[in-house]
Amino acid sequence: MIERYSAKIAGTGRYLPDKVMTNQDLEKIVDTSDEWIKTRTGMSERRVASEEQASSDMALEAALQAIDHAGLRPKDIDLIIVGTISPDHAFPSTACIVQNKLGIKHVPAFDISAGCPGWIYASNIAKQYVENGIAKNVLTIGVELLTKILNYEDRGTCVLFGDGAGATVISRAESSDISRIIDSDITADGTYWDLLIQPAGGSRMPASHETVDAKKHTVYMDGNRIFKLAVRSMYDSCDKVLKRNNMDISSIDWLLTHQANLRIIDALGRKLKIDPNKVIINIEKYANTSSATIPIALDEAIRNGKIRRGDIVLMSSFGAGLTSGSILIRY
Numbered sequence: 001m002i003e004r005y006s007a008k009i010a011g012t013g014r015y016l017p018d019k020v021m022t023n024q025d026l027e028k029i030v031d032t033s034d035e036w037i038k039t040r041t042g043m044s045e046r047r048v049a050s051e052e053q054a055s056s057d058m059a060l061e062a063a064l065q066a067i068d069h070a071g072l073r074p075k076d077i078d079l080i081i082v083g084t085i086s087p088d089h090a091f092p093s094t095a096c097i098v099q100n101k102l103g104i105k106h107v108p109a110f111d112i113s114a115g116c117p118g119w120i121y122a123s124n125i126a127k128q129y130v131e132n133g134i135a136k137n138v139l140t141i142g143v144e145l146l147t148k149i150l151n152y153e154d155r156g157t158c159v160l161f162g163d164g165a166g167a168t169v170i171s172r173a174e175s176s177d178i179s180r181i182i183d184s185d186i187t188a189d190g191t192y193w194d195l196l197i198q199p200a201g202g203s204r205m206p207a208s209h210e211t212v213d214a215k216k217h218t219v220y221m222d223g224n225r226i227f228k229l230a231v232r233s234m235y236d237s238c239d240k241v242l243k244r245n246n247m248d249i250s251s252i253d254w255l256l257t258h259q260a261n262l263r264i265i266d267a268l269g270r271k272l273k274i275d276p277n278k279v280i281i282n283i284e285k286y287a288n289t290s291s292a293t294i295p296i297a298l299d300e301a302i303r304n305g306k307i308r309r310g311d312i313v314l315m316s317s318f319g320a321g322l323t324s325g326s327i328l329i330r331y
């Protein structure tokens with residue numbers, strides 16, 4: 001492909017609901033323990049949205065921050081892509097609802113259903129639009145409100161997830177800009193489509209009294225099998241992106257991966273042979289917010305001064321599909 005322009009991350013934002021649910025809170029509703037959750041996952045607490053909130057409400061807050069951080073106004077956004085597996089509705093897209101809340105019209109807006117790499121998929125697409133000159137400022141959002149679709153009788157899933165939103169503005173980079181999206185890779189292996197799934201509510205299993213009674217509208221996951229595939233898929237994606245840019249792990253200032261399990265993050269870090277001090281982790285505070293984990297942690301690390309202008313950051317994720325992908329940036 002001929003790239004006419006370069007793309008960069010121009011602004012970031014995040015939103016986490018105020019309500020905190022600790023491991024101790026979970027001990028009261030399901031047969032689990034703080035000790036099990038901490039040692040098996042690294043999680044201590046997670047955020048839970050209010051009854052009134054929907055994904056678009058959280059996405060809006062993160063989006064407004066990211067647009068402001070980029071020095072822009074909502075009217076400057078010319079494409080909106082939302083990565084989510086917990087949209088406000090099956091249709092229309094959450095992106096169209098966010099567009100309306102931002103008070104803008106007549107720009108394309110759509111959702112990406114790519115599981116946890118939803119923000120990586122969205123940003124990969126945004127990069128193409130910016131590089132070919134079709135768009136100048138793309139809003140990409142990872143947002144999840146999974147606590148409303150968890151089965152609080154299934155301890156294998158309900159302790160793992162939390163709510164939140166992260167947003168970025170991906171803009172055309174000027175030639176004087178040091179910031180760049182250097183490269184991005186996305187892929188999927190549909191062989192494993194049923195390992196992480198919300199079984200009912202679509203055309204395969206429409207909503208009925210029976211599906212509701214059987215809790216088929218909640219998250220089902222074969223955690224063990226996904227665990228084994230996670231490290232391999234993220235490693236392959238990181239390796240591919242590094243190699244095709246003639247870089248190795250010593251070129252990376254920060255590794256920021258999907259926050260699904262501390263043991264997965266550690267195993268990937270060891271396999272990539274990266275200094276553990278260069279790995280960004282916030283899983284203890286927010287647990288797994290699916291497509292929002294990376295943009296939330298990116299915003300947090302930029303705003304607390306950890307990631308600085310010019311730093312090389314490698315981000316990687318995997319999830320329902322099974323999907324995986326990476327983005328390599330110079331911030």
Ligand code: UT7
Nearest residue numbers: 031032033036040116155156159223224226227260261319
């Ligand atoms: O972001 C989307 C992608 N998802 C993931 O990346 C998740 C990947 N998978 C994982 O992170 C891990 O597989 C889990 C955290 C889901 C589970 O950890 P594990 O070390 O693989 O545990 P396990 O499923 O092998 O279960 C071990 C034991 C079982 O008991 P028995 O059969 O050995 O008596 C489970 O019933 O732990 C039990 N267990 C729990 N105990 C207390 C499972 N969940 C819990 C729990 N509290 N919440």
